[in-house]
Amino acid sequence: MKIALLVNVKVAKKMPIPIFNSVASWFLKQRINQIELFIKYPHEVQNELLHQLLDTAKDTHYGSNYGFEGMNNYDIFKNNVPLTTYEEFEPYIERCRRKEHNIFWPNEIKWFAKSSGTTNAKSKFIPVSEESLQDCHYKSSKDLLCIYLNNNEDSELFLGKNLRLGGSKNIYEDNGTYFGDLSAILIENMPLWAEFSSTPSNKTSLMSEWEHKIEAIIEECIIENVTSLAGVPSWMLVLLNNVLEKTGKQHLLEIWENLEVYFHGGISFTPYADQYHKLIPKGDFRYYETYNASEGFFAIQDTNNSKELLLMLDYGIFYEFIPMNTFGTPNQITIPLEQVTLNTNYAIVITTNAGLWRYIIGDTVRFTSLSPYRIKITGRTKHYINTFGEELIIENTEEALKSVCKKLQCEIIDYTVAPVFMEGKNKGAHEWIIEFRTIPENIKEFTDHLDKRLMELNSDYEAKRYKNITLNQPKIHTAQPKLFYNWLKKHNKLGGQHKIPRLSNSRTYLEELLELNKITVL
Numbered sequence: 001m002k003i004a005l006l007v008n009v010k011v012a013k014k015m016p017i018p019i020f021n022s023v024a025s026w027f028l029k030q031r032i033n034q035i036e037l038f039i040k041y042p043h044e045v046q047n048e049l050l051h052q053l054l055d056t057a058k059d060t061h062y063g064s065n066y067g068f069e070g071m072n073n074y075d076i077f078k079n080n081v082p083l084t085t086y087e088e089f090e091p092y093i094e095r096c097r098r099k100e101h102n103i104f105w106p107n108e109i110k111w112f113a114k115s116s117g118t119t120n121a122k123s124k125f126i127p128v129s130e131e132s133l134q135d136c137h138y139k140s141s142k143d144l145l146c147i148y149l150n151n152n153e154d155s156e157l158f159l160g161k162n163l164r165l166g167g168s169k170n171i172y173e174d175n176g177t178y179f180g181d182l183s184a185i186l187i188e189n190m191p192l193w194a195e196f197s198s199t200p201s202n203k204t205s206l207m208s209e210w211e212h213k214i215e216a217i218i219e220e221c222i223i224e225n226v227t228s229l230a231g232v233p234s235w236m237l238v239l240l241n242n243v244l245e246k247t248g249k250q251h252l253l254e255i256w257e258n259l260e261v262y263f264h265g266g267i268s269f270t271p272y273a274d275q276y277h278k279l280i281p282k283g284d285f286r287y288y289e290t291y292n293a294s295e296g297f298f299a300i301q302d303t304n305n306s307k308e309l310l311l312m313l314d315y316g317i318f319y320e321f322i323p324m325n326t327f328g329t330p331n332q333i334t335i336p337l338e339q340v341t342l343n344t345n346y347a348i349v350i351t352t353n354a355g356l357w358r359y360i361i362g363d364t365v366r367f368t369s370l371s372p373y374r375i376k377i378t379g380r381t382k383h384y385i386n387t388f389g390e391e392l393i394i395e396n397t398e399e400a401l402k403s404v405c406k407k408l409q410c411e412i413i414d415y416t417v418a419p420v421f422m423e424g425k426n427k428g429a430h431e432w433i434i435e436f437r438t439i440p441e442n443i444k445e446f447t448d449h450l451d452k453r454l455m456e457l458n459s460d461y462e463a464k465r466y467k468n469i470t471l472n473q474p475k476i477h478t479a480q481p482k483l484f485y486n487w488l489k490k491h492n493k494l495g496g497q498h499k500i501p502r503l504s505n506s507r508t509y510l511e512e513l514l515e516l517n518k519i520t521v522l
Helices: 002-007 019-029 031-040 042-056 061-065 074-080 086-097 130-151 182-188 192-196 210-221 233-247 270-279 394-408 443-457 459-468 483-490 508-516
Strands: 111-115 124-128 161-165 172-174 177-180 226-231 261-264 286-293 296-300 309-311 317-323 346-352 359-370 373-380 411-420 429-438 475-478
Touching: 031 042, 031 130, 042 074, 042 317, 042 346, 086 124, 086 177, 111 182, 124 130, 124 182, 130 182, 130 261, 130 286, 130 296, 161 210, 161 233, 177 182, 210 233, 226 233, 233 261, 233 270, 270 394, 270 411, 286 309, 296 346, 373 394, 394 411, 394 443, 411 483, 411 508, 429 483, 429 508, 443 459, 443 475, 483 508
Parallel strands: 111 177, 161 226, 226 261, 261 286, 429 475
Antiparallel strands: 111 124, 172 177, 286 296, 296 309, 309 373, 317 346, 346 359, 359 373, 411 429
């Protein structure tokens, strides 16, 4: 009965929502009460969680070293347990990967999410415990559906399937432990209910060769009743444009008439929004943003038509925050959730049920609401430009590009920015390379508008641009078609969580791209 209803959409639409849809919706909505609990008592939930994590790991090697036993408040924890980066924590992770037990978490850790740098940076192996798998990653997937269904009671999400676009890496074994792209690990351990409601098949989802994988996904999915999409906006856009090319259709609703929501995350949706609106010309189509990483799942958009994300406080993750105006300085401070303020840029620090202790994940956020705690992702601790004191962050560039593209009726695919350093009497500047889907008629006009909008968004940038005292106007290069795609392909980083570094204080990425821009497309 369920299978027939899922396959034959026209029959399903003539009868009441099937039992499967009703039961699933009821089950997921029960979680709303628990979410409301941590919204009402956020500090109590976080403090209790910290005590549980410390108690669980008190007899581990790490817990013994730093005296977890007897730690009964946050200040003692902060003053005795050091902040860590991956490089500092890596020796403990490597011991765990060699099958040493009880290093930083008491229970055996079999899975490691392999997270690599944008270019040839050394791979990271992030521990994924059974607790984090069940109580964070899978719990968040159920919560996302729960929140969506609670907000959209007329949803027919379960009448069809979710088109997922995950990583392109298989699972590898090393000394009895397993590693791979996080999405591959999640697919490998996926509960039956989630597998049943997803497309493409696990086999296709885990294909390693990106371009062959795209073809296989299209073959499987164009015959399905797809009601939702899930994946990184840039790579999903590549897939969806290929779907239209393959089918000869004008937009996605000609293929999947019941499509109702896109769950997205990984990178900012802002530069791609207009392109998605053209692909899915449906007034009540919904977009839901998530915030997750190999280290954990952190936040979910909890209302329709919002750009704010609800910080999820009961996923086995204890949060701390470093104000970015102190980050990396001798005066650096770290504060708990209850001390954050609105509209301050913070670096996130996490302590997790996978044994990461006071771990700096490299992302920055600002709070848009303190009751409940809602955030916006603003960038990365390493992906910003502050060569001249301008403190340009990804949020600034994304918003400026969106505004200018709308004004001048152009569209972008990708971009990156780096500084032009001062030399002699020459002023500094920001140098951009942008790949356009629709090129502006006049690049000089585009540059003028972009520069002006950045000054409106960022007072530090405006001060450095004033009368060209420190910074000259941005310099913009137009990229040849597929430049960024070919750059990622050259580095064997197509698909999955791989992304273009938007901003950098180094010219390394920019110089590589400028050089490749001179060469015939690969």
